Amino acid sequence: xxxxxxxxxxxxxxxxxxxxxxxxxxxxxxxxxxxxxxxxxxxxxxxxxxxxxxxxxxxxxxxxxxxxxxxxxxxxxxxxxxxxxxxxxxxxxxxxxxxxxxxxxxxxxxxxxxxxxxxxxxxxxxxxxxxxxxxxxxxxxxxxxxxxxxxxxxxxxxxxxxxxxxxxxxxxxxxxxxxxxxxxxxxxxxxxxxxxxxxxxxxxxxxxxxxxxxxxxxxxxxxxxxxxxxxxxxxxxxxxxxxxxxxxxxxxxxxxxxxxxxxxxx
Amino acid sequence: xxxxxxxxxxxxxxxxxxxxxxxxxxxxxxxxxxxxxxxxxxxxxxxxxxxxxxxxxxxxxxxxxxxxxxxxxxxxxxxxxxxxxxxxxxxxxxxxxxxxxxxxxxxxxxxxxxxxxxxxxxxxxxxxxxxxxxxxxxxxxxxxxxxxxxxxxxxxxxxxxxxxxxxxxxxxxxxxxxxxxxxxxxxxxxxxxxxxxxxxxxxxxxxxxxxxxxxxxxxxxxxxxxxxxxxxxxxxxxxxxxxxxxxxxxxxxxxxxxxxxxxxxxxxxxx
Amino acid sequence: xxxxxxxxxxxxxxxxxxxxxxxxxxxxxxxxxxxxxxxxxxxxxxxxxxxxxxxxxxxxxxxxxxxxxxxxxxxxxxxxxxxxxxxxxxxxxxxxxxxxxxxxxxxxxxxxxxxxxxxxxxxxxxxxxxxxxxxxxxxxxxxxxxxxxxxxxxxxxxxxxxxxxxxxxxxxxxxxxxxxxxxxxxxxxxxxxxxxxxxxxxxxxxxxxxxxxxxxxxxxxxxxxxxxxxxxxxxxxxxxxxxxxxxxxx
Numbered sequence: 185x186x187x188x189x190x191x192x193x194x195x196x197x198x199x200x201x202x203x204x205x206x207x208x209x210x211x212x213x214x215x216x217x218x219x220x221x222x223x224x225x226x227x228x229x230x231x232x233x234x235x236x237x238x239x240x241x242x243x244x245x246x247x248x249x250x251x252x253x254x255x256x257x258x259x260x261x262x263x264x265x266x267x268x269x270x271x272x273x274x275x276x277x278x279x280x281x282x283x284x285x286x287x288x289x290x291x292x293x294x295x296x297x298x299x300x301x302x303x304x305x306x307x308x309x310x311x312x313x314x315x316x317x318x319x320x321x322x323x324x325x326x327x328x329x330x331x332x333x334x335x336x337x338x339x340x341x342x343x344x345x346x347x348x349x350x351x352x353x354x355x356x357x358x359x360x361x362x363x364x365x366x367x368x369x370x371x372x373x374x375x376x377x378x379x380x381x382x383x384x385x386x387x388x389x390x391x392x393x394x395x396x397x398x399x400x401x402x403x404x405x406x407x408x409x410x411x412x413x414x415x416x417x418x419x420x421x422x423x424x425x426x427x428x429x430x431x432x433x434x435x436x437x438x439x440x441x442x443x444x445x446x447x448x449x450x
Numbered sequence: 451x452x453x454x455x456x457x458x459x460x461x462x463x464x465x466x467x468x469x470x471x472x473x474x475x476x477x478x479x480x481x482x483x484x485x486x487x488x489x490x491x492x493x494x495x496x497x498x499x500x501x502x503x504x505x506x507x508x509x510x511x512x513x514x515x516x517x518x519x520x521x522x523x524x525x526x527x528x529x530x531x532x533x534x535x536x537x538x539x540x541x542x543x544x545x546x547x548x549x550x551x552x553x554x555x556x557x558x559x560x561x562x563x564x565x566x567x568x569x570x571x572x573x574x575x576x577x578x579x580x581x582x583x584x585x586x587x588x589x590x591x592x593x594x595x596x597x598x599x600x601x602x603x604x605x606x607x608x609x610x611x612x613x614x615x616x617x618x619x620x621x622x623x624x625x626x627x628x629x630x631x632x633x634x635x636x637x638x639x640x641x642x643x644x645x646x647x648x649x650x651x652x653x654x655x656x657x658x659x660x661x662x663x664x665x666x667x668x669x670x671x672x673x674x675x676x677x678x679x680x681x682x683x684x685x686x687x688x689x690x691x692x693x694x695x696x697x698x699x700x701x702x703x704x705x706x707x708x709x710x711x712x713x714x715x716x717x718x719x720x721x
Numbered sequence: 722x723x724x725x726x727x728x729x730x731x732x733x734x735x736x737x738x739x740x741x742x743x744x745x746x747x748x749x750x751x752x753x754x755x756x757x758x759x760x761x762x763x764x765x766x767x768x769x770x771x772x773x774x775x776x777x778x779x780x781x782x783x784x785x786x787x788x789x790x791x792x793x794x795x796x797x798x799x800x801x802x803x804x805x806x807x808x809x810x811x812x813x814x815x816x817x818x819x820x821x822x823x824x825x826x827x828x829x830x831x832x833x834x835x836x837x838x839x840x841x842x843x844x845x846x847x848x849x850x851x852x853x854x855x856x857x858x859x860x861x862x863x864x865x866x867x868x869x870x871x872x873x874x875x876x877x878x879x880x881x882x883x884x885x886x887x888x889x890x891x892x893x894x895x896x897x898x899x900x901x902x903x904x905x906x907x908x909x910x911x912x913x914x915x916x917x918x919x920x921x922x923x924x925x926x927x928x929x930x931x932x933x934x935x936x937x938x939x940x941x942x943x944x945x946x947x948x949x950x951x952x953x954x955x956x957x958x959x960x961x962x963x964x965x966x967x968x969x970x971x
Contacts, residue, residue, distance in 0.1 A: 251604055273606045284601040288619045298605040301615070345605075456812035463813075484836050539727055550956035551949045552911035554918065555926070558933020558941055563755055634823040641825040646918055646930070653828075657919075660831040668835070672828045683823040 199262075200353060200385040201227035201250060206259030207410075208245060218410035219245050220256070225404060225413065229352070232379060232386045234396040236442060237406030238450075243389050246411070247355050250387065251278045263353055273298050277346030281358040283338035285330040285345075291317070292326040295344045316344040319378060336367040340374070347382065356388045360395070368392075369427070372399055376425060397438045398425055405442055407449040415445045486666040495670035502655065502674055508568065509651040509678075512640045513633070515572040520579025521632035525625055527580075528587025542588060545581065553578050554642060561647050571648065575639025583632040590624025623694040630686040637679050652678075757939045766943035775928065782925040785841065785913045789848035790906060797853040797905070801860025811861070818858060826851045826912075830919050839920050848912035855908045859901035867893045896966045903959040910952060 203225040209216045220242045227233050235243045248254035249261055252268040261268060263275055271278075285294045293300075295316055296309040317326055320340040330338055339359050346354055360368045372395055379386055390396055396403050397419055405415040419438055421429055429435055454462075471488040474480050482490075495502060531537045531545075557574050564570035594617065602616045644653025656671035739759055746753035757765075769775045804811045830847055837843035867890050875885045917926025925944060932941040 253600065253604055271604050271606050273604065278601075278604040280597060280601060280604075282595075282597050284595070284597045286598065286616065286619065288622070297602075297615075301605060301607050301611055453809060456809070459813045460817060463817075484832070540730055544731065547953055547956060550907050551952045552907070552914045554911060554914050555929055555945050555948050557918070558930055559945065562933050562936055562938060562941070637823070638825040638827075642827045642915060645827055645830065646915075647934075656828065656831055660834060663835075665835060668831050672831070675828045676824060679824045680820050683820055687819075 199226040200229040200231075200264060201225065201387065202260070202262040203227075203246075203250070204260040204262075206246070206249065206256050206261060208242070208249070208256045208258070210257075221410035221412045223259070223406075223411060223413055227385060227387065227402075229385055230383050231401045232376075232388065232399060233402050233404065234388045234390060234400035235404045235406060236390060236393060236396045236446070237411065238408045238446060239391075241406045241408050242411030243406050244357055247278075247357050247387065247389055250353075251276050251355050253278070273351060274349050275351050276353045276355060277349065277351040279339075279342050279346045279354065279356040279359045281361050283330070283335075283342040283359075285338055285341055287330050290327050290329055291322065291333070291341050294330070294341055295348050297345060298349055312348055313344070316348050319347070319381070320344045321374065334367075335363045336371055339363065339371060343375070343378065347378075347384075351384070353385045353387070356386065358389050358391065361391065368395065373427075375399065376423075380424065393439045393442050394430065396442065397421075397435055398430060403438075403442060405445045405449075414449050415442070417441060483663065483665055486669055490666045491669045491673060494666040495673065498667065498670070502652070502670065505650065505652045505655045505671075506674060506678070509640055509644065509653065512568050512571045512575065512644075512651065513636045515568075516575035516579060516636035516640055517629075517633045519572070519576030520583055520636050521629050523576075524580045524583025524632055525587050525628045528584040528628065529591050529621065531584070532588030532591035538588065542585075546585060549581055549585065553581070553639075554646075557643055557646055560643075566647050566649050568650075571640050571643040571651070574643045575636045578639035578642075579632045579635035582635060583628045586631055587624055587628045590627060591621060593624070594620045623690075626690045626693050630683075630690050633682055633686055634679070637682060641675055754936075755938065757942060761939050762942040762946060765939040766947060769940060769943055770947070775925075778923060778925045778928050781841070781923045782913060782917065785844050785848065785917075785924065786906075786910055789845045789852060789913060790909050792845070792849040793852035793909065794856050794902070794905065796849075797856025798860045800853070801857040802864055804857070805861045805864035815861075818854075821854060822858070826854070827915055827919070830916060833916075834920055839922065841923075844913060844916035844921060844924070847916045848909055851912040852905055852909040856901065856905045859897075859904060863894045863897040863901055864890070866897055896963055899959060899963040899966060903956060903963070906955065906959075907952070914948075 203223060206220055206223045207218070208220040209218050211217075223242075223246060225233075235246070237243045245254060249256050250263065250268065252271045263272075268276065285291075286297065289297065292310065292313055295313040296304075299309045299312060314326075317323055320343055322337060322340055322344070325333065325337065330341070333341065342359065346356075360371050363371060376399060388399060390399075400419050403415075403417040403419060404413050405417070406412065407414045417438060421432075421434060421438075468488060471485070475482050475485045475487045531541050553574075556577070557570075560570040560574045564573060598616050598620060599612055602612050607615065640651070641653045644651035645657050646653075648654035648657075652671055652674055656668055656675070659665075659667035659671065742756070742759040744758075745751045746756050746758045804814055829850065833843045833847045833850070837846060871889050871893060872885060875889050880888070913924075914926045917924035918930040921927040925948060929941060929944040929948075932938075932944060
């Protein structure tokens with residue numbers, strides 16, 4: 185099957201993200217708490233990976249580790265062949281559930297924020313942020329403030345900000361969770377468009393099984409704490425994805441499989 | 451019949467009060483000793499304008515200095531104590547307990563140490579404003595969304611950059627609130643001090659005229675102070691609102707316990 | 722930091738401050754005329770409390786505080802509730818209240834003196850006047866803090882206004898009420914002090930003011946400590962009660 189061949193190709197090319205037997209124990213009020221247990225993942229370059237799992241399973245922690253924002257007690261995480269002990273926005277862009285746009289900055293300033301940290305000149309920054317703005321479909325909103333934007337628009341700005349330094353990897357932690365369902369669906373579609381244009385490697389976390397199947401090339405299912413990978417599902421739906429695919433049998437079967445796995449693991 | 455716009459009613463009440471101020475003493479309902487006529491008060495103010503103006507300058511000078519102390523120390527202390535968890539747990543409860551003590555009882559100490567001139571007023575009003583500003587800032591610092599720092603870190607911001615580019619802009623609303631509060635309290639503190647023991651200033655004038663039972667001049671002084679404090683409040687609020695247009699966004703919801711007096715809204719005026 | 726560690730550090734800080742108060746004047750770092758050593762102040766406190774003049778002053782001040790409070794609370798509360806309950810009144814008066822708060826109410830003291838002369842009535846009237854505003858603000862906030870959801874639920878089950886008052890408003894507002902009373906008392910106390918220090922022949926505030934004028938520093942500090950202790954003690958007691966009442970709140 186085509187996707188298996190793609191997968192093998194990705195593996196031989198060297199994984200973009202290589203997570204090898206990562207575990208994490210942190211100090212809790214009553215002694216050590218195992219957050220992650222022996223998690224392994226190999227993500228091929230340019231793939232769209234989705235991680236689903238119940239609340240508290242550690243998927244956010246795992247993402248934070250991939251971003252260099254958090255430590256792990258055991259195992260190895262490599263992004264593009266090198267470890268990531270601290271944040272590296274040129275390698276990994278992070279998009280959070282709360283857009284976390286700075287309310288005192290305009291849209292342009294928000295997108296350019298990572299660039300301003302590097303001391304880039306104003307003209308250079310604008311040169312890079314303008315295409316980002318149009319990529320996420322917000323041309324003309326550059327001078328607006330976050331409080332003037334809707335939830336969906338704020339997330340688009342957040343995505344633009346994550347992309348502005350052109351990192352090969354994009355990590356997204358339930359970015360659409362705070363949006364209403366209709367906006368969610370639109371945003372998912374938009375995200376796929378942006379992804380296909382830019383060819384990034386995306387790791388996307390969500391609670392929504394529908395969203396997972398709709399967006400992903402591969403879905404990883406995590407168990408409740410301590411988080412382990414209990415299933416790795418290949419989504420063999422053709423691209424580009426359409427809304428109509430959601431009504432197909434294949435879609436339903438894939439979603440059902442994820443749900444069964446999650447139910448079993450409780 | 452539709453009810454009139456509240457704003458109009460407010461102005462109406464204000465005008466009615468001013469009219470009453472003129473008419474009531476005139477008709478003898480209240481003796482002129484208690485409430486001199488508005489026209490008389492204004493006349494006397496006009497006659498002694500230079501005296502009142504000089505006094506006002508002294509008062510303003512003291513207020514500005516006191517404000518620098520109250521806001522300067524208050525905001526810095528509040529940000530530090532509020533921002534550092536250890537200090538917060540350690541000191542904040544102590545300070546809010548101390549808030550229960552009427553600061554005014556310390557004023558005689560200040561006059562004994564610094565004399566009856568401006569210095570004692572400045573010190574007193576400075577301390578008077580310091581506590582509420584500090585408490586308010588400490589509370590405000592905690593409303594900054596911690597996600598901001600996470601986002602900044604994820605974009606590779608150094609610690610310095612996190613402070614200058616995230617924490618400081620995010621704390622502007624709190625800082626401006628503190629400035630407004632500090633100024634209002636400085637005015638109150640200075641006026642109280644001037645009324646108690648002083649040799650100059652508007653408060654001193656008011657007291658002086660009271661002892662000689664010169665009601666019109668007393669009320670002229672009261673009027674000056676009223677205008678001063680209301681004007682300050684209006685200007686400060688307008689400035690605050692303009693500076694922080696985005697204030698409502700990006701702040702964590704204040705938790706369930708309402709603290710209407712000690713923080714947030716109006717300056718707690720004990721005097 | 723653990724609870725006992727916090728208490729320990731606070732005790733240490735307190736000891737440091739008190740120690741400094743004792744030693745600095747004794748060792749000449751500070752002029753002992755201006756800042757008498759702590760031990761001297763405490764000894765003076767003991768002496769003063771025994772004097773009938775001082776005891777009388779304490780009684781008078783306490784009476785003023787209580788009477789002013791009793792007058793101010795119902796008036797302020799009624800007005801505050803009215804403003805909260807009638808949105809139209811609220812729309813009119815609320816913006817005015819903000820300005821009222823930044824006005825130094827001590828400027829009205831001369832007015833009260835002109836009307837009542839110097840004495841008990843004047844001080845009580847003034848203190849009640851200042852306190853009423855604080856009570857008003859707090860009462861408004863307290864009533865508004867009762868979530869409209871709760872009221873809606875009660876009404877949907879057919880509760881009468883009186884029942885809603887007793888079974889939704891009161892329990893919901895109880896912790897806030899206590900806090901209101903506590904804060905109002907702080908302002909009340911302050912008001913009485915200001916009145917006594919300004920123009921009065923009786924009361925602790927007057928004594929303190931006098932001692933200050935005559936540079937009787939040990940007495941002055943003794944008076945200040947006494948008042949501070951009373952104020953803090955009262956405050957903490959009510960705080961404790963507040964905490965007990967609000968176990969159901971987050």
